[in-house]
Amino acid sequence: MSDVAEAAGVSLSTVSYVLSGKRTISAPTRDRVERAIRKLGFSPNAGARALASRRAQTLGLMVPFSPDTDFGVVMQFVGAAVTAARAYDYNVLLLTHEDGSGMQREAASGSIDGILMMDVENDDPRIPILAGLSVPGVLIGLPNDSQGLSCVDFDFMQATRTAVNHLMSLGRRQIAFIGSPEQALTRRVNYAERARRGFTDGAIDAGVRHVEVACDPELDAAEAALADIRHALPHLDGLVVHNEAALPFLHAACVRAGISIPKQLSIVAVCPENIAQAAAQPWTSVSIPADQIGRIAVDMLMARIEGAPLPEQRLIGSPLVQRATTAPVES
Amino acid sequence: MSDVAEAAGVSLSTVSYVLSGKRTISAPTRDRVERAIRKLGFSPNAGARALASRRAQTLGLMVPFSPDTDFGVVMQFVGAAVTAARAYDYNVLLLTHEDGSGMQREAASGSIDGILMMDVENDDPRIPILAGLSVPGVLIGLPNDSQGLSCVDFDFMQATRTAVNHLMSLGRRQIAFIGSPEQALTRRVNYAERARRGFTDGAIDAGVRHVEVACDPELDAAEAALADIRHALPHLDGLVVHNEAALPFLHAACVRAGISIPKQLSIVAVCPENIAQAAAQPWTSVSIPADQIGRIAVDMLMARIEGAPLPEQRLIGSPLVQRATTAPVES
DNA sequence: ATGAATTGTCGAAACGCTTCGAGTATCGTC
């Protein structure tokens, strides 16, 4: 940097101010400095900058590694977060130690200025740890108690409610909800629960007959679920499915039961967009806007890093996209 | 750190040497220092350390984001790499800018001490950039010209050859290879090509009739491929499939053609382990040992960071695991 | 017992940047 200063005929601090823009620099001076920077191929040393400014310009990102994770969605979040962070001139450091020791160490050593935590569970043990850290944190997910941390999540309730409204507008009047498998239900109740609530409330408001069941991702389970539902609702004509793993099996079960989709039975899926699109019969769906959520999470984190005193909490909705699995009732 | 020094009654440098172990410190002194560190909850500042030592203790990791990526496998690599890096006391920074500007910037600023590049293509434009950087790089993949960079990759040739040998040992004598879809072939030829070579060489060495075809991940394509093969080999009894996306369709095609697996036709898949296991009829397979490859990649990178002058090149083999899709010929 | 080698500790000089207070022009205003 002193080479740059010399080449431009200015002092070290002037170069620094050109770089950071924290004080006004006259156009000609700035010009000379920038020219010198380019000419010498100068690039500021991150360590020195972190030391002097007490900012690492780096965000920590805790990514989930449990086997029941949908890594496609996770990677969407990750990509969005990295891109958003770059817009603030921040880097992203991978944090994986599920016990939280990683984030404690990195926060204490000043390697990171804030933490993004994905895949937050209902009573996630990492939350109190994150809340007690010296750096701010943002949760992707909506736990019982966010302990003063900002949160973003997909608005599952809005999603299923939108799905119900769509079915209503198509003239469907006996609808069912197929939710997450048990494992997810126990691990992060409110996630699945909010989806179920959206469905139930929507159906009640619409005044139609409805029923809810769970379903494991197997053909047998799908057939059993379908049978249960048709027993309760003999004229079943609409389905909202919030269970991406079971989706192909449900489709197969319907085909084998001789149910025509979308004519006889219209189905709305709540699932990642790529899954909805990739199916042989693409699903009408409400999909998780992972990139938007990732971007907002970074925005929230940056706000707190830059001093925002209060945590925010946002639920991100998503529009329904009609594809091949829903159609109006034929009269 | 000076607080620690004072509390332990030693100098700053002594504390530093206790931390780094770069000079011998007597047991009692080390003990006092360590006690003081714990008591004060001291944790060294990463920025200052990076500045003074010219080591960021951080690895850059370029992860692929193209839509045809198998993120499950990618995440396995990532997890393995992060764990391996931690064993060296290194962190992992996410690099995503496909154009390479990210790695150039981070390398120049000293934020990272080395780079791990995943999903390397045959003539990857990022290779010359990486090779020209001031920090070492390791490729996961085997390009045409590695330009002095270390490489690790899965030994596709060994994999398909092992598959052939397995089929031979079961008494199979008319075997076929179903390879990657066209898109992958054009993008990173040698990857798919090596798999094909392993099959062909194995079959020739065994002196059996064999044939190779490509296959898109669709039911129609699978049925067509199967028909082609049976036309060429009327007594087809063994199949090696290196095309995870087409796997379920091939299975369906066989079932619909009335071919019994594994009795009439035995199939070995070369695919990620979770896919092989998750199938209704679990595939006998040779699977990519992603975590081992990730670990080795980090080992290689660390070797070069610590001064190893020559690049290495390693292909990692993997054992065949017999599951439900292969069985001996019945006499 | 004596010089050489070894062991354990210290002091001080970097490392390359940020930032604060202060200084010098330049400007508009009455």
Add this chain to the structure above:
DNA sequence: GACGATACTCGAAGCGTTTCGACAATTCAT
């Protein structure tokens, strides 16, 4: 033409480590 503002720029004091040379205290071989 003097006065306070305003616009730029500079010097210097950190930021919290690492690391090198020096020094004192032991240990070892002779």
